[in-house]
Amino acid sequence: MVENFNISERLAKRLKKTRKSKGLSLEATSKLSGVSRSMLSQIERGESSPTVATLWSLTRALQVDFAGLLDESDTGSTIKEVMRASRTPTINSQGEGCRIRILSPPDQAGQLEVYEILFTKNGALISAPHRQGCVEHMTVLEGALSVVAGDDGAELGAGDTIRYAADCRHSIRANGQPAKALLIVHNS
C-alpha cells in the first residue's frame, strides 16, 4: 500500500513532476503564474499548503486541473481494473422501455460511469438531478433521441453527441423508433 502522505506531500510531488516535464524553471513558472519562486520552492518541498487562489494560478500556468493534481491516483499497477463481459450488469427499464448495460467498473461509481442504453420504440430514461457539477456526455449510436435537461432541449440523430449538466432533472426519449446510445456520466 502506497500510504497516504498528507495532501501537501502528494501535491508537492505532482507539481514538481509536471513542472519538470515541461522543462520549466521555478523562475519561469513564477512569471507564468504570478506566484513567487520562493513560494513555489516551498510548495514543491511540502513545506507550505498553498491557497486555492495560488493553486488556481498554478493550474492555469501548468495547464493541469485540480482533479489531476490532487486526486489520489495510486502509483500501484497501471492497469486499475478489468471488468469481463460476463459480469456486465444490466438494468431493465428504469424509466420505461429502456435497458441499460453498465460498462464501467463498480469502483468508479460516482466518478466516471459508462452506460450503453437500448431504447424501445418510444422508450425513455428519466433521471432525477445528480450531484452539483455532474455532466453527462451522450452519443447516439442508432436511431434518434430527444434530450431535455433543465429548461433546454435538443433533438439528436445517429452519430450526434451532446453534453449537458445533469445536476437538474433530465430525460432521454426515443422518438418513434428503437435507439441505442452511449452515455457517460461524470460526477454523479
Add this chain to the structure above:
Amino acid sequence: MVENFNISERLAKRLKKTRKSKGLSLEATSKLSGVSRSMLSQIERGESSPTVATLWSLTRALQVDFAGLLDESDTGSTIKEVMRASRTPTINSQGEGCRIRILSPPDQAGQLEVYEILFTKNGALISAPHRQGCVEHMTVLEGALSVVAGDDGAELGAGDTIRYAADCRHSIRANGQPAKALLIVHNS
C-alpha cells in the same frame, strides 16, 4: 492575481450550496471537517481563500471532490454543446491499421474525450504518455484486443472493459481479427 476574485466567489457559492443541500449547519460542518466555524463562514462569504489542506478536509466532510467544487461549469444553459454526426472528425491510422472517430466536442479536449476506434486484422494504436493522472477507459465492442500500459498487460474480448493509467506508454492491439472499441480518455 486578477482571477482570485472569481475562484473564491465560485468556491463560496458552491460550498454554501452543497452544505445547505445536506442540511448541515456551520457548527456541524466544522465538527465533521475540523475546520472552525469562523473559517467556514469567511470562506462561504468569499472573504478568505482557503488552504488546500482545509479545502481537502472540507471535500472529505461534504463528500465532494475538487473537480466538482472548482470546475468552471457555469450556470448558463444546461446543454453545453451538441456535436452533429456530419462534423465528427475521423483520423486514419495514427498507429497502424486503425481508424479513430472523435465523438466528443472539441472544447472538451483534455478533459473528457470519447473515441470510437476501428482496428483492422492486426491494427494497433500506440500512444505516448499523456498528462500525469490521465486515465483511460476502454470497452471492447467487437473482436478481441490486447492492452499494454506501462509494465502491465491484459487480454480483452467483446464486452470487456478495462481501466488503466495512461500517463505512461500504452498501446492497444487487435489480435488476428478486426475489432471495434470505445475509448474514453480522462485528463489527457
Add this chain to the structure above:
DNA sequence: CCTAATAATCCAATATATTGGATTGTATAT
C-alpha cells in the same frame, strides 16, 4: 413580551502562506 436555543457573523490573537532579496548550489566556458 420574554426567555431559551441554535445559526451565523464579528473581533482580537496566533499561525502560516507569500514575498523580495541574499545565499548557496550547479553547471558551462574561458
Add this chain to the structure above:
DNA sequence: ATATACAATCCAATATATTGGATTATTAGG
C-alpha cells in the same frame, strides 16, 4: 581555478488564513 549564468533554497518582513470566544440574528415556546 575563475568567472559567468542560471537554478534552487534560505531568511526576514508582511499579508492573510485560521482559531476561540463574544456578539448579533433568527426561530420556537412559554
